[in-house]
Amino acid sequence: LAEEPAAGGPRSQPHIIFILADDQGFRDVGYHGSEIRTPTLDKLAAEGVKLENYYVQPMCTPSRSQLITGKYQIHTGLQHSIIRPTQPNCLPLDNVTLPQKLKEVGYSTHMVGKWHLGFYRRECMPTQRGFDSFFGSLLGSGDYYTHFKCDSPGICGYDLYENDNAAWDHDNGVYSTQMYTQKVQQILASHSPRKPIFLYIAYQAVHSPLQAPGRYFEHYRSINNINRRRYAAMLACLDEAINNVTLALRKYGYYENSIIIYSSDNGGQPMAGGSNWPLRGSKGTYWEGGIRAVGFVHSPLLKNKGSVCKELVHITDWFPTLITLAEGQIDEDTQLDGYDVWETISEGRRSPRVDILHNIDPIYTKAKNGSWAAGYGIWNTAIQSAIRVNHWKLLTGNPGYSDWVPPQAFSNAGPNRWHNERVSWSAGKTVWLFNITADPYERVDLSARHPEVVKQLLRRLSQFNKTAVPVRYPPKDPRSNPKLNGGVWGPWFKEDEKKKKSDKSKGANKQKKGKKKKK
16 A cells, blocks of 8 residues: 555656747647647646646736735735836745745756746845756846847846856857756756656747747748748747757656656737737736637646646646645745645646636726726726636726737738727727637627626725735835846845835835835
């Protein structure tokens, strides 16, 4: 009996490889009908479990923060937009992270790729948040070859790090997808597969700027739309990179006891080559095209290989799922929003999740016609929010760009000439209700037909909102300018300055807080 592994559990602590693609659209994978070939992703997904009711957040920082903490944005203060390069902001330091929990139970933790969870203080850096090593970029985007980023005219710097220092010796013009893959191969070669490893690979691809090595364009000369053609080449390179990662896992002896998770961080951006067709909307919106993602799990440890999971899964679920698989402990006082979904994925059981708070963003531009009256006195519908409960999804406020954008591969006309299915806003709506199971493309708004369901979901939103922490979205700090930091984007906030300041400005802070509330 002692030899017998726990039911559904791996033989020993599994190696965990989490691959996060950036801005990959829902349609942009072979098995969702794309014209772009992704043989590696198709094969890994077909032999694993495809997650076909899987949700993330509509932008980079929110998805990454929820993955690494298992908490909704309303519980970390990151519910508005993303962390900008010049903002003194980062994932709050009182949040325990996934790599920290895995380190507690003996894992080596390594991160390669895009961080985008803030860096204004040294304590915010990946190596201070649980990673033994970090190789990658701190910002949300940058040049794939020079690893250089301008946030605004004259505010420019280098953004490639090895642990806590700028990796100038890697300034060799190597395309980031390939450079990150080489780094992963080195990590796997130098580590023993007898010791459990957590590898978080957050590729920059396929986020803009649209750049790819020439040879990946070969199969896509026929795509007239230049953005789509470049995007296709980037995705082809990413697919090859993931093949190289899986080959390294096999070569160095990790594969048999590994769990590979693949996910996009948000929907695609049609203006930058992505496609979410036939879903509605795009990256940055709470329509399905912004939040329903490509995702799958591939592992020899899965019970039901080659299956499709249609149960509700959210990006916050990886935190408790992976910690449990790693035989780690989740403290009882940790208020998580994620669920352990391993049995759902591996054995086809029902998901413990019945709802998802997609978000409540109190700062986002208010909808002109929104009101408490439109929300039956339960909720102010001017506020941007979205929630899913069972089959139902409710959106309020200003949900963002709402067209259905058909594949643009062969159209070279600009966005204003696309054959989009436009929705006129003349009705001045601020509440929408959809049955997503029956109507995944959000074509039939049921809010007028089912006012009782609307009220129920508004009450649930209101309950969630009672648990929200204040939004952290500070103004720009001029000291963030890379020119003041040796030409590198990096931590600029010094502790001693902070102490002096905090003594001086306690009174001033109180005034500021009052002003912020008024805003």
